[in-house]
Amino acid sequence: MSGLPAAPDQIVHIVDDDEALRDSLVWMLEANGYNVAAHDSAEAFLAACEPDMTGCIVLDVRMPGMSGLELFEELGNRRCGLPVVFITGHGDVPMAVSALKKGAVDFIEKPFGEKDMLRLVEQCLQLERETRDKRLLEADTARRLEQLTQREREVLDLIIVGKLNKQIADVLGISIKTVEVHRARVMEKMGAHSLAELVQHVVSLEPSAPAR
Numbered sequence: 001m002s003g004l005p006a007a008p009d010q011i012v013h014i015v016d017d018d019e020a021l022r023d024s025l026v027w028m029l030e031a032n033g034y035n036v037a038a039h040d041s042a043e044a045f046l047a048a049c050e051p052d053m054t055g056c057i058v059l060d061v062r063m064p065g066m067s068g069l070e071l072f073e074e075l076g077n078r079r080c081g082l083p084v085v086f087i088t089g090h091g092d093v094p095m096a097v098s099a100l101k102k103g104a105v106d107f108i109e110k111p112f113g114e115k116d117m118l119r120l121v122e123q124c125l126q127l128e129r130e131t132r133d134k135r136l137l138e139a140d141t142a143r144r145l146e147q148l149t150q151r152e153r154e155v156l157d158l159i160i161v162g163k164l165n166k167q168i169a170d171v172l173g174i175s176i177k178t179v180e181v182h183r184a185r186v187m188e189k190m191g192a193h194s195l196a197e198l199v200q201h202v203v204s205l206e207p208s209a210p211a212r
Helices: 019-031 042-048 068-077 090-101 114-146 150-160 165-172 176-190 195-205
Strands: 011-015 035-039 055-060 084-088 106-109
Touching: 011 019, 011 042, 019 035, 019 114, 035 042, 042 068, 055 068, 055 114, 068 084, 068 090, 084 090, 084 114, 090 106, 106 114, 114 176, 114 195, 150 165, 150 176, 150 195, 165 176, 176 195
Parallel strands: 011 035, 011 055, 055 084, 084 106
Antiparallel strands: none
16 A cells, blocks of 8 residues: 555545445455444444544435435535545546535446546545645644734734835834844744744634735
8 A cells, every 4th residue: 555554534425225335345445454444324424423534435316316426515514524525427427527526536437447536535534634734734734823912913913914124113113122032932833843834824813914
């Protein structure tokens, strides 16, 4: 298996009514070191679905009752961000392509090879890790921003739009030395080790920092 190993809390959820295929996927994925949970219907997955689930979903397009596409739409309504790979038969490709446009990661046609499935699962898990890390960073940045004083926030806003210390001093009517003190405190409170890191964190949270 290529790529990074699955994180201990990441689970590959297989949602398929075909017992033989389900069992085959469970065996293959577990043999390659993945944590797996199998569900025989969309309804069964929804019953087990938790807001803090991590991992990804391997989802059959066609199933009795709620279809894979209907489950995918319901997960979107519930704001479940687990990456999804669809399993399709040949005639289901147009539906799978439609799902891609709505945010699915990819689809794989039956019969599929082990390497192709493992590649897609690892792609999904890597995407989920990156998305989760980004959310955690944004939450941490927001928390740190709330700890800034009003003056420190004013200094930060001017740093973000590229103002130099002298320019910040002129805009705020304070001394350059005072700007330097506020700037150091901003860096410390934001947990940034460089100006580039500071800008990257704040801009990712607030794409358009206000100019003053």
